[in-house]
Amino acid sequence: MQTKLTELKARLLEASDLNRANALLFWDQSTYMPAGGAEARARQSALLSRLAHERATDPAIGHLLDDLQPYAEGLPHDADDAALIRVARRNYERAIKVPAAFVGEMTGHQAESYQVWAAARPGNDFKKVQPYLEQTLDLSRRYAQYFAPYAHIADPLIDEADYGMKASTVAAVFAELRRELVPIVRAIALKPLADDACLRQHFPEAAQWAFGLDVAREIGYDFERGRLDKTPHPFTIDFAVGDVRITTRVDEQNLGDALFSTVHEAGHAMYEQGVRPEFEGTPLGGGASAGVHESQSRLWENIVGRSRGFWQFYYPRLQAAFPTQLRDVPLEAFYRAVNKVQASLIRTDADEVTYNLHVMLRFDLELALLEGQLAVKDLPEAWRERYRTDLGIAPADDKDGVMQDVHWYGGLIGGQFQGYTLGNILSGQFYAAALQAHPEIPAEIAQGQFGTLLGWLRGNIHQHGSKFTASELIQRVTGGPLSIEPYIGYLRTKYGALYGL
Numbered sequence: 295m296q297t298k299l300t301e302l303k304a305r306l307l308e309a310s311d312l313n314r315a316n317a318l319l320f321w322d323q324s325t326y327m328p329a330g331g332a333e334a335r336a337r338q339s340a341l342l343s344r345l346a347h348e349r350a351t352d353p354a355i356g357h358l359l360d361d362l363q364p365y366a367e368g369l370p371h372d373a374d375d376a377a378l379i380r381v382a383r384r385n386y387e388r389a390i391k392v393p394a395a396f397v398g399e400m401t402g403h404q405a406e407s408y409q410v411w412a413a414a415r416p417g418n419d420f421k422k423v424q425p426y427l428e429q430t431l432d433l434s435r436r437y438a439q440y441f442a443p444y445a446h447i448a449d450p451l452i453d454e455a456d457y458g459m460k461a462s463t464v465a466a467v468f469a470e471l472r473r474e475l476v477p478i479v480r481a482i483a484l485k486p487l488a489d490d491a492c493l494r495q496h497f498p499e500a501a502q503w504a505f506g507l508d509v510a511r512e513i514g515y516d517f518e519r520g521r522l523d524k525t526p527h528p529f530t531i532d533f534a535v536g537d538v539r540i541t542t543r544v545d546e547q548n549l550g551d552a553l554f555s556t557v558h559e560a561g562h563a564m565y566e567q568g569v570r571p572e573f574e575g576t577p578l579g580g581g582a583s584a585g586v587h588e589s590q591s592r593l594w595e596n597i598v599g600r601s602r603g604f605w606q607f608y609y610p611r612l613q614a615a616f617p618t619q620l621r622d623v624p625l626e627a628f629y630r631a632v633n634k635v636q637a638s639l640i641r642t643d644a645d646e647v648t649y650n651l652h653v654m655l656r657f658d659l660e661l662a663l664l665e666g667q668l669a670v671k672d673l674p675e676a677w678r679e680r681y682r683t684d685l686g687i688a689p690a691d692d693k694d695g696v697m698q699d700v701h702w703y704g705g706l707i708g709g710q711f712q713g714y715t716l717g718n719i720l721s722g723q724f725y726a727a728a729l730q731a732h733p734e735i736p737a738e739i740a741q742g743q744f745g746t747l748l749g750w751l752r753g754n755i756h757q758h759g760s761k762f763t764a765s766e767l768i769q770r771v772t773g774g775p776l777s778i779e780p781y782i783g784y785l786r787t788k789y790g791a792l793y794g795l
């Protein structure tokens with residue numbers, strides 16, 4: 295059995311290494327590659343994708359998994375080997391359901407569609423992307439068919455990002471959240487708008503960069519095993535437990551942009567850096583689900599990074615870094631500015647309270663598209679309509695409307711957005727559990743000490759990688775299933791105080 299297990303791990307490691315090598319090509323393309331490299335890079339990347347898919351779907355892996363099944367069944371559910379065989383089987387069975395020819399067609403189309411979107415978006419030209427999006431919808435439906443039977447056509451796509459979730463379960467959670475959230479949004483809308491002019495001054499890039507680096511390091515992102523670079527869209531990418539990189543962007547006219555993006559990505563990266571090293575290159579490396587991953591980034595960005603305690607500690611240093619801009623802005627005014635709530639058009643710029651409304655409407659539109667209830671040509675108007683009803687405003691153009699997110703233009707339609715809101719919900723639930731174990735955490739944050747919180751996250755969440763499913767992890771960590779209560783409670787307390795609700 296040990297020989298077979300060793301062989302299984304060796305084969306899985308090869309597939310993983312090919313994917314990591316491909317990820318490095320992507321990182322380089324996003325950061326430093328000259329434009330002239332694009333064509334060769336696309337070809338090299340497609341080759342590595344194909345080789346990785348071939349390795350991952352090699353029938354030899356299936357035979358090894360069959361042979362190892364009795365061994366896995368003799369182990370406790372939470373034994374490392376049992377989890378490894380269980381997750382490897384899940385991944386293998388998913389991969390072999392999709393023919394290699396389809397994967398080639400899909401990745402080729404996605405690369406082309408992304409290029410067309412990137413070129414058409416500044417010119418606000420939805421007509422250009424429409425035929426590509428129609429083909430993406432067709433590919434998404436065909437992709438789902440490989441996993442039939444299912445209760446809803448979006449289920450296989452949702453399951454891929456947030457294993458164990460279905461359209462019906464996500465819709466039920468979202469309906470419950472909406473019932474609690476909308477009255478809070480309405481109540482805040484009746485109050486005077488917070489003033490965030492202090493964030494909208496000129497803040498030179500070098501000083502912003504230095505401050506963001508310090509904060510990322512001090513909250514616990516390990517630069518011995520990571521680095522920070524600049525890209526138009528911030529992201530986290532990992533090549534090994536010892537090499538997890540983040541990127542950010544800097545807007546000299548908006549102090550919040552780089553700072554909170556950096557903290558957000560550091561939250562993702564600390565998760566990856568905290569996975570047990572022996573899981574590296576196995577299916578147990580990496581995060582449990584899109585939702586759990588996002589819970590870590592949002593916990594650091596919002597619950598910690600937008601808390602009063604965090605700024606009690608950091609604000610004097612921020613004022614010292616930008617004396618002319620912030621000298622006359624009191625801490626309380628700054629705290630209100632970074633927590634300004636206002637209905638807006640762009641998801642990634644949205645505040646904590648309205649953010650989930652952006653996600654929920656995208657989730658509903660994905661279902662309508664996949665069900666055939668909504669045609670791609672009618673999508674821009676459906677988008678505007680939902681923004682009008684849900685947020686009370688609508689974009690004047692498609693650039694800031696249906697063309698704002700890369701997801702549908704570089705990926706499939708379905709399963710792309712629910713993880714963001716599941717992550718918000720989980721950030722509240724996990725943080726409440728951390729506070730129960732360590733009530734001293736908020737006082738420590740106000741002293742610039744983050745070790746207790748990070749240690750708790752490491753011990754309870756990070757180290758396990760994807761050994762446990764999201765629902766298993768939530769049960770282990772919080773003692774119950776997914777619940778919106780802690781998150782809603784957090785929003786009510788914080789924004790109730792801020793807006794006098």
Ligand SMILES: [Zn+2]
Nearest residue numbers: 558562588591
């Ligand atoms: Zn994120």
